[in-house]
Amino acid sequence: MTIAPENTETEVPEGHVKLVVDGEEVIAPEGELLIRTAERLGTVIPRFCDHPLLDPAGACRQCLVEVEMNGRPMPKPQASCTMTVADGMVVKTQKSSRVAEKAQEGVMELLLINHPLDCPICDKGGECPLQNQAMAHGRSTSRFVDTKRTFPKPISISTQVLLDRERCVLCQRCTRFSDQIAGDPFIDLLERGVHQQIGTAETADIHNSASHTSSGTPFQSYFSGNTIQICPVGALTSAAYRFRSRPFDLVSSPSVCEHCSSGCALRTDFRRGKVMRRLAGDDPDVNEEWSCDKGRFAFRYAAAKDRIRKPMVRDESGELVEASWTEALRRAADALVAARESNGAGVLTGGRLTVEDAYAYTKFARITLRSNDIDFRARPHSAEELDFLASSVVGTTPEHVSYASLEKASAVLCVAFEPEDESPIVFLRLRKAARDKGTKVFHIGQWTTSSVRKTFGELLACEPGGEAAAVDGIAEHAKDLDAALSSDDAVVLVGDRAAEVPGLFGAVTRLAERTGTRVAWVPRRAGERGALEAGAVPTLLPGGAPVSDASARATLETSWGLDSGTMPAEPGRDTAAMLAAAASGELDALVVGGVDPDDLPDPAAAREALANVGFVLSLEMRPSAVTEHADVVLPIAPVDEKTGTFLDWEGRVRPFSITLEGTGALPDCRVLDTLAVEMDADLFTQTAQAAWSDFSRSRVVSAHQGSNPDQHSRPAASTPDTPDGTVRLATWRQLIDNGSLQVEEPHLAGTARDAVLRMSAATAERHGVTRGERATISTERGALTLPVEFTDLPDDVVWAPARSPESIRSVLGAGHGASVALSGGAR
């Protein structure tokens, strides 16, 4: 019985219980599972189905322990992963109970009878919970001499996940992850007994219509890679990584995802200078233990065959040819000095920079080019957005709104934001909040998207472009939401698509002022939040003080060691204005970071500007629409080959250090620093460390919080009528599409959602479109034909993905909220 001495007077705090584990007295919070209590004492109970982020299953029976309650032993050993602590309980793990130890050995032996002994060729060999626990808790030999159950190997769960069924121990972690965490039940258990197996609708004998969408296509998941990582054996493997490497040959480096603003901690595994795979890192504050498939699988762009590794200059014949750094820098410096002394040069940084690199661009523009013509926004943008960023976003940290606050919120309103496509980890957290904590999630959008469904959300549908009016209408038309937003812990999340809707930022600001709710901005790209903070915008300095603030400029001039009054005082041009100026000759040169013209508000105009402007300097990794027009191309390093810091949407600092050393690739900050020297300026950004400390020292926070976005045009009460035969277009990007960082990843591409044109049945009928066929949307500029899917969109509204595969902006010259012609069939 209890070994605890009688006179123990340990205080048991409120909400806690006292129990004995292996003779040791412990205080544990109510509701804690025995397996965790033991773990806190340093006793690892073997387990397979248990996972701290999944609901308990008790299926594998590996974690059995002996339990006594009220002095009476329970007749059977209990699963420590499902039983919670209780006052006076006495628990004996394998350490102090032969019964528990034998039960664990027994289950281990049973798990192994049908497990193939193919460890030497299995991806998991060397990092396998089954292998490790079998060594620690199993018998040295098996008594099983009969015939093992086998399966034909392997089956494809998706283009990127393969399943070797005979290795599976049926712990259900993968199915529970898909069902509980991701909300994509694309795999499930099939059959029974020893024939039980994981399968999909395709592999099931009985065709399961429930696992199909209405259009008959199987469900897909943006999170399927997590199942590979949590599989405790080598049953689920990645098509890209399978058989490529052994864990003990790999060197692991903690890293941060460069794709979106979620800020996932990752682990990058490499071998002999080559990244072999990426895994989700464990960061309870951010991504917990998950990542999306883009973050996990899209890293091969850095090893692409066409990667630019040497500087290039355009020769007399108009060809880009390799050149020495000296020559390329000289050419660039000369051209930029000339431009500066004439009409000036503008800087388009792109949204994928680290804080350090963005800061180097900021300094390069302000000091070397003596201009505020700099903008990180390589996407639709507006002055109203800039005001919002200045007044509500810059300088905020996770203290304002964080992942944890989403989980604690009683209500979250998503405005012009499609969490699953734009910030998958925010999506997972919203789903968790809604599923486990009862958070009510509202979405102002156009249709019941997967994000709405899987966050158990409520859609407040409006026309594209009508979002601002919808936000203004909350007080009157959505009283429950209005009340919910007035509670202390409510949060509004705004996506970067809001910049396409005039008046929306103003409406959101009014809403926040009226209800007191906190607002956070969730941009799509990993670099946007950091670039804002670094001052890579025409109106703000590093730290967020306005360019127009003389004292802020003076402070910065001092810390930057500039002569007083040398900083340009006038706000600069934004991306669109710079491109227009470049096209018309009002700017002589453009310095361009990672920008894809197809993402810009008017891709045709952007291409024209690049073609017409006197000089283009491109800092790039791979040939692009910008390098096509560049006079000088300077190669820069991908994230794996540099050190740096991202700021995630919360404003959380996400530093990472170099994974692959000695490749010779240079980060943007170093390239710009050297180029500046050629132009007789010193940026002090030769390394990321130097850039970061200079940035930390120099940021100027101003008391003046910028102008209120509310000053911009108020939304019209309703969107203007669409002319006859036309419909209004809703559009945004899907997570997996033709983005430039997703190249060379066919397995990932295979899991992209189909590109379809969505509309209501009534809209289809009105415009002569038939279900299951194709339809065309068009403008004067062009036409796009896609298969039709009926969806609950408002009448006379269509939705199409923005870049799957074609760029809507390129083809139609139109974006979210535009009116386009709709007709049945192809054109």
Place this chain on the structure above:
Amino acid sequence: MADPITPVLTKRWLSPNSWRLSTYEQLEGYTAVKKALRKPPEQMVALIKDAGLRGRGGAGFPAGVKWSFMPQADKGAAKPHYLVINADEGEPGTCKDIPLMMADPHSLIEGCIIASYAMRAHHCFIYVRGEVLHCIRRLNAAVREAYDAGYLGKDILGSGFDLDIVVHAGAGAYICGEETALLDSLEGRRGQPRLKPPFPAAAGLYAKPTTVNNVETIATVPYIVNGGSDWFREMGTEKSPGPKIFSISGHVEQPGQYEAPLGTTLRELLELAGGMKDGIPLKFWTPGGSSTPMFTADHLDVPLDFEGAAEAGSMLGTTAIMVFNETVSVPWAVMKWTQFYEHESCGKCTPCREGTFWLAQVLERMVAGKGTEEDIDTMLDVCDNILGRSFCALGDGAVSPIESGIKYFRDEFLALCEDNKSKQSEAELVGAKA
């Protein structure tokens, strides 16, 4: 006690058209419900508790106690309550619920009304094993008759109590008789047992308070309402009161359903069934289906109630008495049963899924003359690793035939290995082809 009693549960079975409402009504039918609906629901729960009625589905859990776990809140704001009747009857050898529903479906329906009333449920589901179409048809017809006569539906017999009964065809798996797997199956999912807690009384069908009872348990209720708890306790033993339907199969002259009070012995039952077939002596038998450890001729006088069977090292189970005479090989019978469990293991937990697969192979090999003495010890140890380690009681049941078979008839297993011994010296690695 030794005398066959006047039948209670089966008293109408031999009447012409016993399944018809009219027959039922002529023979006391629907008299209990009229009494019950006039009393407060709690009184019904108390009555069943006092009567000491124990569940007839296998585990023998006191029905009144189970009913009292249901939240007491009346209808209105509270969640709906459900009564679910377990008519899956999957335990090998068990053949009492289906005959009962064929011969006297209205006794079940009347029981359902009273039990639903007692637990404030307005929906009752009868989950019938899907293979017995004829029984499902009969039950459906009886439910229709009951609706037409006003025993079901709105405001039953003017009492203000509403009840709907849905007859649901099961999904054809032994595991769907396990009550939580049954609930999953009833909800349209794959039948696999659920993690408890929460128990069905807290979150059962559609996560609402639910009671699952066996057919015979509920069909017994109207008699208790009419006869009272003291009358009920006159039959059976103190801790296992009441009458019981024993399904007797195998090597007896007249297999079938025999009603007798709990505590009756096999010796007495054999008399009712006309004795051993062709006079060939009894070798082994199960008291309550294959999941209950087998007995031998030494156990002819064990009182067949929950306590008596347990004291003698087995369980009363479903009182499915399978009788085997001396012509039957124990290892062969054990192999057949084990193949059943291997086939029916749901696959959720490791011990049962993998263990039954292993044990079936060892037994098949042994019956084929390729076993070793070591295999016997291995089997017993594997059984020890399954018993009490599985997720649900199916795994526990699966080891019963093996453990008890080896306990009473080890020699027969050994004899099968003898033959193999000589061969073994030639080839050392028998069966090693993993």
